Amino acid sequence: MNSVFSNKGTIAVFVLPTLLLFCGIVLIPIFVSSYYSLLDWNGVGRGKFIGLDNYVEMFKDTRVLNSIKNSLLFAGASVFIQLPISLVLALILASNVKGEGFYRTVYFIPVLISTVVIAQLWSKIYNADYGLLNVLLQSIGLSSLAQDWLGQKDTALAASFIPTLWQYVGYHMLLMYAGAKSVSQDVLEAARMDGASRIRTAWSIMIPLMKPILKVSLVFSVIGAFKVFDLIYVLTGGGPFYTTEVPSTLMYATIFDTFRYGYGSAISVFIIVECLVCTILINSLFKTE
């Protein structure tokens, strides 16, 4: 028995292919990226080692700082607009409302759709002349509000956040719904016996007990905001005048449009570090409480 399950050859057959692929394609490239970030390199010939100069330049570059600011705004909007909406929906659906299965299914549909499709769809919705949004505004007598939502500096960033909100509200709703459903019925029963109102029960009992899943949602939405690429790349390409640019689209443009491989890698390393720091921060925040 033991010899069968500790046979070195068999273990190698089971593990080595995966491990080699994973290390070669995921693990090593990350270290390689950090190495590239120390080079002045345009992809041709050998790069020149310049130490931390790329990072120094990054934190002086207004375009980089602007993209970081935008991704922070995205993260803020996710946390303070998207998550509360998801939470309310989740709590309602988890309270044995009629048709909960149906609503849960419908709300979740946008989550599964490719971001490319969603970006194209919303660029049509926002279209200045024929888009659904302006037509809707006109039909309810608010024609004065109709405008080129994605083409203007003032509205572009907010307009590019809405599709993300729309797409992922169902995802966070589902996670929180699952969390709410796992709260023991006895606890809720007890609260009701004590005469707690529904809102009071939700606030003082459900939400504290849902902490683990709320933490997951928080981490996902913040990291998702830092990583956002597809949507901006397709919807606005970072424009107009860099008002919607985020670190990942800037990284992409730096590498593949201006061929600054070293500088682009420094931005990509920044994105990883940003995500890791935030995950650790949120985890420790939830632990101490």
Next chain:
Amino acid sequence: MSTVEVMLQKNPKRRSISGPIGKVFLQAFLILVAIVQIYPLIWLALFSLKDNSEIFSGDVAGLPKAFLWSNYTKAMSDGHVLTYFMNSVLVTAASIVLVLILSSMTGYAITRMNWKLSGLTMTIILLGMMVPIHAALLPLFIILKNLGLLNSYWSLIIPYVAFGIPMAVFILGSFFKGIPREMEESAVIDGCGIYRTFFSIILPLVTPAISTVAIFTFLSCWNELMFAVTFINNTAYQTLTVGMMSMVGTYITQWGIIGAGLMITTVPTVVIYLLLNKQVQKSMIAGAVKG
């Protein structure tokens, strides 16, 4: 029963929500949200059947006067959507199969077999769940270029499999852990070798985990853009996501055809979801509550 299943189970005890007025109000709110979530897609379906003059005439929200199915045939033939579609199917299917084979074997070896480095291996693989794909983009581009693999199916399949492995090993591994030892013991006593035990006894026991991983991998590969747009620029190998972007450039003024292309990209996912919606929801939750 796993926690996830408990979470998704209906509570048999129905309890009324504060009074009939509250109920009506709540339903109205839920229906409104449902409309907001679903209407943009219905609108997409409608304009995929219209021609330009109808779209631009001002009645953007109405039903099409005549259903222009020709938009779909045009998108398929002139717009290469059929090619993109087949490429997406091929890349996604190959990635799913490879992810399943590699990660089930590895997950099994890590959780059920006895060797010193199993814990370390698991830790290394799980690290991959935290890494954004941005980090590997440029080095991967250079590796694939040097191997001459850019503009081939492998340039997508290899990274998709590699990045799909961590989550898959995690999910499958946690299912393997739940299988009683006796299953393997009796198989071995009856003369099964390790491979036979794994493929004919163990794998069939974890079908739910396999479908979870398959769904998860399907969604991430079918919808992936960053790798697809970087590693492939030849129309013959483009997948739907990249194809849609180049198609929008070509048919910039023909909304109906673009709409048809977008619908062809979307419908398979939505159909799979409606057929397997419980399983899909479970797999999304399983992917989240990993920690």
